[in-house]
Amino acid sequence: MGEFEAIRPYDDAEVSTVLARLFADDAFLGTLTRYRFPKLAGPLGWLLKPVIAHRLRREFASIDSVAALQDRIEPYVDNTIERATDGVTYSGVERLKPGTAYLFLANHRDIVMDPAFVNYAVYHAGLPTPRIAIGDNLLQKPFVSDLMRLNKSFIVHRNLAGRREKLAAFQLLSAYINHSIREDGQSIWIAQAEGRAKDGDDRTDSAILKMFHMSRKDEPFAEVIRNLHLIPVSISYEYDPCDQAKARELQIRASTGSYAKAPGEDDASIALGITGYKGRVHIAFGSEIGGASEDAKQLAQEIDQQILGGYRLFPVHYLAYAMWGKQDPELRVPAAADLFRGEELARAQAEWQKRLDACTEEQRPYLVQQYAMPVRNQYRVKAGLPL
Known part of the structure; x- marks a missing residue:
């Protein structure tokens, strides 16, 4: 090897040694502190880090294999x-x-x-x-x-x-x-x-x-x-x-x-x-x-x-494809409403609109493309067309 x-x-054979090194690493403990206590990590980080280190050593004391x-x-x-x-x-x-x-x-x-x-x-x-x-x-x-x-x-x-x-x-x-x-x-x-x-x-x-x-x-x-x-x-x-x-x-x-x-x-x-x-x-x-x-x-x-x-194509993918400027004319892709109904579709429409609203006008086509492209690709596969 x-x-x-x-x-x-x-x-x-290295697990115990590496864990001990991690639990003494200030950057690692600081990251954990910020994740676990984001509001206290700044003013009380000096106090929280040794407490977290002690708890980790105790919790992982018996771990000796991957x-x-x-x-x-x-x-x-x-x-x-x-x-x-x-x-x-x-x-x-x-x-x-x-x-x-x-x-x-x-x-x-x-x-x-x-x-x-x-x-x-x-x-x-x-x-x-x-x-x-x-x-x-x-x-x-x-x-x-x-x-x-x-x-x-x-x-x-x-x-x-x-x-x-x-x-x-x-x-x-x-x-x-x-x-x-x-x-x-x-x-x-x-x-x-x-x-x-x-x-x-x-x-x-x-x-x-x-x-x-x-x-x-x-x-x-x-x-x-x-x-x-x-x-x-x-x-x-x-x-x-x-x-x-x-x-x-x-x-x-x-x-x-x-x-x-x-x-x-x-x-x-x-x-x-x-x-x-x-x-x-x-x-x-x-x-x-x-x-x-x-x-x-x-x-x-x-x-x-x-x-x-x-x-796995979800409703959002069909919603994005419907507004994509690069739709494939060779494909017959159904509308989201033809595949999904009721609450599932309504939730997807609300979440998709929220993401569109958070995107600038210049960046929006690239957001749409991320979700639309899997639809195009999968329907080309289904139709036996070259990718």
Whole structure:
């Protein structure tokens, strides 16, 4: 396991040491204090932090494995999900076989909650949770890195300048993913493309698929994919807590050609994504890819068919599509009122209007697009039209 030292999650033997380090970390304790006691954190933070540290040490004193840690924090995760959603449903999880390690390739809308919801579904199905790919751009603070690696996350190095460095990082990542599934028997979660699909257009980057093959070039591409037990996963949010911020970014990019993140912007997105209202959430596990595709582009199309076809469309998506300026003339998309009735539709109309009102006129088309695009994509899949 030495070759993966720089990117791997922590193992059971490291849990106690890392927890002790976290509970002595001033930045971590400060974050918890601000979250738990937002009004008192400023004037009384110096007093609250040691109290929180003492309570954490006592509560987690017996934790000596990653599985035990996940069991302990699961009620907190469930509570967070219950407070920020109107319910979570999932489908296809019954097809997952105990004892088989999978490569879960998912659409990407939220930095933390996408893998958290997949974990939620898998955990409650009584199966081991996957190891999670996370970009090093999100691990600027040591305590964040510790937290994520404790929770079975491994690091994807993104901020690399040279071609040789990037190639070496991809080679290592490929080797680790293959080793995890084929040797360790541990599932993997990774996004279908780098970065969130801020415009609502969920598409698989074929470069990700080529990466899976990089460390096993001596084997046929289709065979490598087959041995990874790749499962496309579609994660559907009724409402995106970060939709306004995404619309703003897209509008600025369109008008200026670029967008520079403000300091702490990723942290703010993570916090809003976790705590913000999401409405209903659905996680659809697709069918295992058989490995018939001989190249990455063909495989990407097969995966997209499943992810886009498995996306759960809510009333808000149809409301957005009806006002979208880029409706597809080849498609017959029903109106929201033809599919949803009564209180459900009225609630969606009120929530959608609230989000439209909160958006500037210049940014509104980008907000509409986020919710309309999944409708276009799914109906093209249903009609057998090219994506």
